[in-house]
Amino acid sequence: MIPAISEDAPAFPTAYPRHRFFSPARVRALAANTFTELVRLKIFYFLLIFALLLITSSAILIQLSFQDQFQMLKDVSLGAMSIFTSLLAILATAGLLPKDIEDRTLYTVLAKPVSRLEYLVGKLLGVYLLLLVSVVLMGILFFVMLSWRVHYVTSEIRAAGGSAEATQQQIDLLRATAYNPNLWSGGILIYVKACLLASATLFVSTFASSTIFTIIIMVAVYFIGNMQATARDYWQVPSIAGQAGWLIKAFLAFVSLVFPDLQAFNLLDEIVVGTSVGFWLLWKTVGLGVLYSLIYLSAAFFVFSDKEL
Numbered sequence: 194m195i196p197a198i199s200e201d202a203p204a205f206p207t208a209y210p211r212h213r214f215f216s217p218a219r220v221r222a223l224a225a226n227t228f229t230e231l232v233r234l235k236i237f238y239f240l241l242i243f244a245l246l247l248i249t250s251s252a253i254l255i256q257l258s259f260q261d262q263f264q265m266l267k268d269v270s271l272g273a274m275s276i277f278t279s280l281l282a283i284l285a286t287a288g289l290l291p292k293d294i295e296d297r298t299l300y301t302v303l304a305k306p307v308s309r310l311e312y313l314v315g316k317l318l319g320v321y322l323l324l325l326v327s328v329v330l331m332g333i334l335f336f337v338m339l340s341w342r343v344h345y346v347t348s349e350i351r352a353a354g355g356s357a358e359a360t361q362q363q364i365d366l367l368r369a370t371a372y373n374p375n376l377w378s379g380g381i382l383i384y385v386k387a388c389l390l391a392s393a394t395l396f397v398s399t400f401a402s403s404t405i406f407t408i409i410i411m412v413a414v415y416f417i418g419n420m421q422a423t424a425r426d427y428w429q430v431p432s433i434a435g436q437a438g439w440l441i442k443a444f445l446a447f448v449s450l451v452f453p454d455l456q457a458f459n460l461l462d463e464i465v466v467g468t469s470v471g472f473w474l475l476w477k478t479v480g481l482g483v484l485y486s487l488i489y490l491s492a493a494f495f496v497f498s499d500k501e502l
Contacts, residue, residue: 215308215310215311216311219311219315220311220314220318223302223307223311223314223315223316223318223319224315224316224319224322226315226319227318227320228319228323230319231285232323234285236281237281237323240277240281240284241277241327241330241331243277244273244274245331247269248269248270248331248334248335248338249334249338250269262346263371266338266342267373267376267464268462270331270335270338270339271383271461271464273331274328274331274335274380274383275461277327278327278328278384279387281327281387282320282324282387282388282390282391283390283394283415284408285320285391286320286394286395287394287397287404287407287411288404289316289395289398290316290398290399291403292404299312309497310494310498313395313490313493313494316395317395320391321388324387324388325384328380328387332380339372343367343368343371347364347367350363350367351364373464375463375464378460378464378470378475379460379461382460382461382475382478383458383461385458385478385479385482386455386458386482388482388486389455389482389485389486390411390415392485392486392489392490392493393485395489395490396489396493397411398493399493399497399500400496400500414452415455417452418452418454419455420456421452421453421456453481453482453485458478458482460474460478
């Protein structure tokens with residue numbers, strides 16, 4: 194006998210409660226889990242040791258005048274930080290989706306009240322957190338090495354003798370050369386650039402067939418992004434664009450609009466030599482990175498939302 198249904202009973206079963214399309218709590222849990230998984234990757238420790246060795250060697254092996262010493266130290270250290278975070282952003286993000294699909298973790302997560310947008314945002318925020326920790330740790334080591342070098346050279350200046358006034362002038366010049374306020378701007382630009390590359394890698398991984406393919410594509414994107422300014426000049430300058438065929442101009446326009454201008458983040462040379470990076474230039478560059486990151490995340494969601502799993 195079929196039991197009678199009360200008139201007060203709901204029209205639809207309540208076994209699967211409704212949930213919000215986007216929950217910060219679920220995103221936070223996914224980000225924390227992703228960060229924990231990425232920290233355990235051996236490639237993370239290998240690249241970290243590689244970057245730390247570069248920074249340490251730059252402080253030990255320099256045998257130049259103190260102005261050149263600190264310029265070389267900053268050049269090598271910031272360059273190592275930039276390369277490390279860019280590689281880490283690509284390598285860490287490229288394997289997120291393929292690994293979860295292979296381990297069938299993705300199906301378990303999406304079977305719960307977790308939307309695909311929450312899944313993508315949580316994974317990406319986990320990578321962002323890993324990159325932030327990496328930049329902060331390397332920045333701390335860099336400033337420790339810089340301070341140690343300043344203390345060492347200061348001791349040499351004082352031991353050399355001379356008048357107190359001349360000695361103090363040398364020490365003041367030394368500290369002004371070493372502690373460039375724009376170094377903070379360099380760290381911010383390195384981090385934003387790495388986050389942009391992570392977002393682009395996540396987008397590529399939504400349609401790529403394997404992790405290796407994603408890495409290959411992103412290496413190509415990296416090099417094209419560093420040459421994007423050249424492509425934009427060929428596309429926009431009338432004297433140059435007028436000599437090219439329509440197919441070449443269309444390709445250059447595509448490159449200029451789709452690929453990020455990574456050259457815009459390469460202000461490290463100016464920072465190393467002490468050139469002031471203006472406030473508006475810094476935040477304009479940061480805004481460009483945030484804009485491209487949001488575009489790539491939106492594109493990743495558009496592809497992933499229709500992906501058959």
